[in-house]
Amino acid sequence: MNESVSYDRTLWRWFLVKQERDTVSKRSVIQAAIQLFNTKGFHGTSVRDIASKADVNVALISYYFNGKKGLAEFLMTSFLEGYVSEIETAYQQLETRSAKSCLIEAIHRVMEYQYLNRQLARFVHREITFDSVLIREIMTTYLSKEKYYFTRIFEVGFARKEFRPQPIDYLVMQMKGMLSMPFLHPQYILEVHHIQPNERYFIEKYNKQLNEWIQLTVCKDKKWEERPLVMNG
């Protein structure tokens, strides 16, 4: 009777890794919730909406996630866990590679991760703009880590005289704005710029733009100190 969930696997790839053993119902709920939260918002969608879209019983949501709020919290923490671990991976190469290539790699990983979890990314980024106790906790747990890794990369870049001296916090903020924009505003990109935000081509071109930003405003010289290693490995 109701349209059921379309299993677009690209939208939640890491769920396949982390939660392969989950019930079909549970995964349906997750999938339906992400989609509905994005169009109608968290408070705007009822558990009935989710349940009927996922084609399961309403009570299942409370059973699995401890209520609607628990479901949202689960989605956010799951996403952010993977998010910061991507940055961490890039950060760990800071000792063996240049700060610049490390930064490029971090950005590339973040973009790729968000691209693979577009819908979820949008939900999380939006939800984080509220201020509640839950959001505050989440921020001190995950985004502080993110800030730490980025800050370290910049600090090392300054120390090695790769980067132009700049106020780090503002640099990080500026960068975060650019990193989240495509996923927070896909509708804007589609409707106003008439560009398809979920085609791979878009994200690659946007990434190239980010690399140019690194080259021109972050780095000190215009000349490349090593071959550009992003995009095609």
Add this chain to the structure above:
Amino acid sequence: MNESVSYDRTLWRWFLVKQERDTVSKRSVIQAAIQLFNTKGFHGTSVRDIASKADVNVALISYYFNGKKGLAEFLMTSFLEGYVSEIETAYQQLETRSAKSCLIEAIHRVMEYQYLNRQLARFVHREITFDSVLIREIMTTYLSKEKYYFTRIFEVGFARKEFRPQPIDYLVMQMKGMLSMPFLHPQYILEVHHIQPNERYFIEKYNKQLNEWIQLTVCKDKKWEERPLVMNG
């Protein structure tokens, strides 16, 4: 019984201009709505919440704004109208001044406008990340104009060989990400970076960072073609 609205005039200064003749009740509703929408979201706040915070009767909301939905729509269109008019003002100086100083002025105006209407800006920017028919209409009405003005500025900048040739759409998107970030994520700035986002000092420094971005990634040469005229212009 309930805490009433704190009349922080800086939060809605343009309302004083545009709607001086409004009732006290109406303005209270607007003020209360903005504050509540930001902490609990649109669907998360009830009309009763708004009414009790504004210390007026519930029915007044329907009376003034045609229901809760009408209230949100009013807030968004009011904000965006002022928003694009700021950009338009800067755009009109394109013929008499350099593209660069025009862009700097546009950005400065946008930041100032958003700063003066911080809370409202946050609400609107967040709400725009949804996709509904209303949002789509709003985008084609207002954000298309915004895109047009920015695009023109860049085009002229290319034509006059002030700017480095770059894909305009991606430049605009990148810029929009940076322009909305401080107002969409004040909580992040405060909680993670321990910087006060609603102190004037912050927005000035952030603006300076944006000017550097213009200088380094948008413009062609490093040398300044005219004295920097923003900030104390």
Add this chain to the structure above:
DNA sequence: TCTATTCCTTTAATTATCGTGCGACAAAAT
């Protein structure tokens, strides 16, 4: 094969809150 246990799912009921519209009434404007 029988039984016990665990996990998954459903039914049904509870309890609360939602947005809106109606009618009345006072103040202000005409």
Add this chain to the structure above:
DNA sequence: ATTTTGTCGCACGATAATTAAAGGAATAGA
């Protein structure tokens, strides 16, 4: 004096999220 505008209390119908209790299916131990 009459129309308009602002404000209020109230109640209607709808819908919200959650939980307690029980049914069902599969599995593991005997």
